[in-house]
Amino acid sequence: MTVGSAPVTDVHAHLLMPGLHAEVTRRAPDQVAAAAELEFRRNGAESQAVSGPMVGARIAKLTDVGVRLSEMDAQGVDVQWVSASPNHFYPWAPEGLAVWSAMEANRLIAEHVAAAPDRLRGLGLVPLQHPARIVEYLDDAVLGRGLAGVEISSFAGDVELSDERLEPFWARAAELGCVVFLHPFGCSLDERLDRFYLANTVGQPTENAVALSHLIFAGVLDRHPGLRLIAAHGGGYLPTAMGRSDHAWRVRPDARRCAHEPSSYLQKLWFDTVVHDPVGLRHLVELAGSDRVVLGSDYPFDMGLDDPVGFVRSAGLPDEAVEAILGGNARALLTSGVAV
Structure with a gap:
């Protein structure tokens, strides 16, 4: 369903890679078990009991290209950007396992989208918790596998997005003109959100807001104005609370590390439409x-949009805004650099 001259493009859709996870489990069973226990504590037993069957019922949608294309047709979506399900981030993984899993994920994502190259684009992974290796695997995704960019989490271990060790990554991503898709996995508030599914409904928007604030206040967007960073879930809580950030920037010297008021950087980022309202x-x-703003669905999870x-x-947006959101803006993100 092309809108104007641009295909309708969903930039937020996921792929599950069971074989990759099985091999990671075989290589690091104790660490995988510990990570699963942490997620259980963070989410709570009630939510975990719902999430398991929910994902299980969607395995075909998460793995089968034919099912994916059929669902896209039903939604009126011409093109999907496919990124890994966030459970494949493995932020706890030591360097050897982390770089192997990123490379294998890039291979599998490229293989999946190659089955329908006119309908699918891929976003790979990088080992965020090992900054010295990130550029290598960004290049692997974009130059080696032909992917449109990479997906990253809101943090990994002791690495926040403001970390100086990430400067080469931001510089290289801007140089390549590729997409960086920010999608949190879990929430660092831990057991405070372990009931009522708060780990997702409150935790995900919080993680987005924290991660984007690190980027803005640290001046990352000043130093790398060519970055093409898309924030999942509409950027979480940050866009609607920028007045407080602007006030802090004006009155607090410790908050004045970016060149301009924080709210001005909203026009230097992109946001998907998974806001539900x-x-x-x-x-x-x-x-x-x-x-x-770009179209997103969070396909195929229950917290996504069935009819994005x-x-x-x-x-109730103007027609020109609707056309831009449904396809024109995504097309513009890929009109230069190696990600074309």
């Missing part, structure tokens, strides 16, 4: 600009 989508467009195109059309 038409009023929230209109507000996001008002704050960031209609040229900075219909959701955008229901928000």
